[in-house]
Amino acid sequence: MSEEQRHPLEPKAVGKGLDAHRHSPLDPQSYLAGSQHPYSPFPGNALKWDSIVYDDGTTYEGLTREGVPHGKGVMVFGNGVGAGFQRAKRGERYEGEFAFGFAHGLGMHTGVDGEIYRGEYLLGKRHGCGAVVDMQPYYKQVAKGANPTEAWENTLPQIKASMQYGTWKKDLMAGSSGSSRFCPLPEVQGTLQEVEEVLTRARMFQYKPDGDVTFMAVQDAKGIPISTFQDPLHYPHNTKFLAPGPLGQCHPIPDSAEVREQMLKHARNYERIYNSYNLPYQSTPGSDMAKAIDAFKAQLAAWQKKLKRIQELEQRRLRRLERRSGVKPDAPKEEEAGRGHGRGRQPPQPVEEEDDGDIDDEDLIASTSGMDSPTGASSQQTGAASNKWGGLPPPTAFGSVSLGMHRAMTGFGCFMEHLAQRAQRRRCLTRPRH
Known part of the structure; x- marks a missing residue:
């Protein structure tokens, strides 16, 4: 029987509905609408x-x-x-x-x-x-x-x-x-x-208030329906301490050993679940967590030592560049300009300080950007540094420190990953086997 010959009240014949995807590729279930197929969609009405x-x-x-x-x-x-x-x-x-x-x-x-x-x-x-x-x-x-x-x-x-x-x-x-x-x-x-x-x-x-099943199943000895514990407004005698908010605080816990034991049982259960998913602040000596914390402290000390060394090298390099340029870091530019063009005055000579060691451009990625480039030999050195970085000024001191910290963080992450792979597996929280 074709679709045109079917009576409006007669269900649509789709058989097992195995060819629904061929009739409606985008939504095969829509093809089953109007039939008695178990997968036929409802015309409306939400759950x-x-x-x-x-x-x-x-x-x-x-x-x-x-x-x-x-x-x-x-x-x-x-x-x-x-x-x-x-x-x-x-x-x-x-x-x-x-x-x-x-x-x-x-x-x-x-x-x-x-x-x-x-x-x-x-x-x-x-x-x-x-x-x-x-x-x-x-x-x-x-x-x-x-x-x-x-x-x-x-x-x-x-x-x-x-x-x-x-x-x-x-x-x-x-x-x-x-x-x-x-x-x-x-x-x-x-x-x-x-x-x-x-x-x-x-x-x-189950057993929601005012439900037909509740009225039929939850009754007293005379057959009268009674309220259940799921009713948010009704609390039977001696159970008002279970009410939320100030109402529950106005009623003491019953003096019953069974009630107190059940409350302690639930409290211990919640504590066990909490401890299963949260790591303790103070680990047991000799455990995997204690070893991991000790390793982290050692790595953190190495970070701080390396960072301090980087800062010292950076300060030494900046002082070296300042001695080469002949400009004191605390001297204003106007004072330096007046001294350079004054009558009968000689330009300031660089003061030979005790060298902290030979540090070349390969020792540390340092910064000279933001500093006025002097003429002469210093200008040639600055130009050489610019050529080294592709015509751009070298990275800043902050960038140098950040690069060192990034490398240290990457190394520590790899170390913790290897440590976690070797650590003993934690017992996961599962349902009882019985």
Whole structure:
């Protein structure tokens, strides 16, 4: 059926949309507009947050577009299925990325039987790199009344043994990470880290005030909806010390050992993170950082010594040029001119001072620009210096010092780079392996 014969309310037929780039090279997705293809763009309406309770008991909290889950969110299944899943039991949940109502991208599926899958999804199906783990041994011990911490420590070996890394294709595991044909273990671990970031953002859309899911899930014993901790205006009894600003300062911390222990735990955690990303001012003697600081101090002392030597050589050269020209640096020009043309006066003779050493033009790049060039032999020397620099006056004294400092900085940078390559690697902050 041609485009002209299609009814306005009938969806456009594009099949799998594999030739979309041929019809619209600049924007292939625009060719899918008006069809039922999962990648068909919406005609408008930006993303917005929504809290939806469907007729079968399924709930969704997250971003939507035209009322359809799109972006990041959390879906808890009721008596039916959704997000492209073919089968799901009541109470199972999917957290992660959505696209046009489908679970698409990175996400995590938690089953009621204890199976947890984290990885990539394609239109509601496990497809790509991921990992699956069986948490049923832990759930069984908790259901029997065991302490959650002790139950986790006891069942951790079994949980690690049940974990499988690999590649999924259309909801079926195609192979483990041990084969080169499938996702290698480093790629799967990188995918799991990205999944954790997506889950953190998706869970931020849960239990917002005035949401349909909040009214349905957060109720008291009589079925009346109650406010949650996410309500910025409501703080339950004995929790107002958590309020920001002056309100929180008006209420003391409860005299509870558990509350104080949790606050100290978070403070220690923040301190550990801060120390992991910030270097201490006082390093441990004998450590790599202490060696680097000592090397920097030695290099800095060498800088200062070299700079002092450059300044001394520059001053000696300037005095030498002044003796050759016969002009004292502190004598005004008018006085020198009067002395040169006065009656019965002889021009000033250069005073032979004790020579500081033979310093020629190759010893130091010095400056004579800005100084009046005298006639005679000195003029020839100035002209020779100008010819040496291509007809331009030699660099200034400041330029000479800057050039020396630049060379010293370059050498120190190379030294620190070699030192960093030989230094022991710092332990990076990673997520717990379990």
